[in-house]
Amino acid sequence: MSTDTQTNAARASAAQAGPGPAVTAADREEIRVTLAAAVRAERGSPWIRRIGPYTPLLLLVVWEALSRLGILDARFFPAPTAIVETFVNLLVSGQLVADILMTLSRIAVGFVLGAIPGVLLGLLLGSVRSVRLLLEPVFSSLLPIPKVAIYPLLLLIFGLGETSKYVIVAIGVFFYLFFNTMSGVMQTPPLFDDVARANGASRIQRRLTVSLPYALPSIFTGIKLATGGAFVIIAASEFVGAQSGLGYLIWSSWSTFAVSKMYVGIVTISALGYGATALEGYLERRLVPWVKY
């Protein structure tokens, strides 16, 4: 690194002054600063990176204007400020926080219950051909069943309690992680498996030190998709099978025509989903540092 900088500096000074005096420390510092700026420039404009996360706010501003101007029907599209008022009321009464915690805990428990077997089975089927040939058709045929469609059955089996919610989220999450893990593992170049074998790695060591890290980027894709899916599933099941949670909040406001309240529920779900994806993005950058973003 330092020799590169020196030769560049030497060249730069030769270009300016011909075979003149040697490069001074000041020249070198100047070139270092120029190089650092060039490296930053290649990473893209800092403005775009900084503004990016806030573009949803812009949407709200446009909405507010349209609603105030009467272009949007305020009965169905109340202005964001009106929604904020309802939001504050619900927050103060403690109902919103209770609903948020309820929904999040259902998603969290269900997610863990679905993701772990999804990744493990994905690893297994992705790396053992015979097991894949036997079992993949089973999972492929279960995949297209709308998860919400089996909810009534789950209610019969597990009752109206929390278990039925955990299970429905787990089932949805499972498929995302299962298929993404499996395809990541199947794409592992055989060379990497050979390297592990040549180093005396056991079967399980090969799965953990080669297949798993190789599939990790695609596992993260699965996690992100599953997060979206989990919110859809939990909202739908809270519509009908719960007396708490954000889904219930939305559903109960429909029956009382409390449109602002409905929006509070919708926006809260959107914000939670956004937050969850952001958290996952952060984890991904920490856990998959070899992939360039």
Place this chain on the structure above:
Amino acid sequence: MSGISVEGLWKAYPSAENRDEVLVALEDVSLEVGEREFVCVLGPSGCGKSTLLRIAAGLEKPSLGTVETQSRPSVVFQEHGVFPWLTVAENVAYPLRLRRVPRAARRARVAELLELVGLTEFAGYYPSQISGGMRQRTSVARALADDGNVLLMDEPFGALDEQTRVALQQELLRIWEQTEKSVLFITHSVDEALTLADRVVVMSHRPGRIIAEVEIPFGRPRDIIELRRDPRYGEITYQLWNLLEGDTAAEEVVPQ
């Protein structure tokens, strides 16, 4: 027991063109690498050198014949196979981690090896952030960390500049002279073969057969720069080139 012993080895693959045919990659190959011996396999592209090495490494089965090695070989792969998800230092530490070598011992050994291949500064870099030659050096360091008695190397210095290559060749000889390793080293460079080997095994065009074995008379330890001044150097180079060319000529005269 010898380091590696290959007897009557044949290897065929299913032909991609015709279902009933097979593609013969190795034809009746027998070869012995003595304990502490350094043998180079020299042959043109596609003659089955990598196939031979993969079978010796236990990664593929012979179609016919037997291959025995004194212990599980350490391997440097032609396409280096450095893991993209591990840093340079973690890649080198990989075989040690598999064997559950304690962290402190692992660190010390890795530092030593990185120093040896000149990658100390790049210990924390990911393979995507270093050059092709650096990745290859990483894979050499990893095989040395594995530290088996048998070392299989598949054109490990192929992608390096001449200067680095010579430095690493010298380093490899130094390491080998200090240890008990039996080495099977694959190359398509005449120069490299006679610089390193005690014995050069010359292979024909596909299907790979052994057409000659040439003893290299230079003593040990070797200074591979000084070696170039030895009058025998030119002679052996000439001899090896003739063997390789003779094989090509023969193939041209007897078309199939």
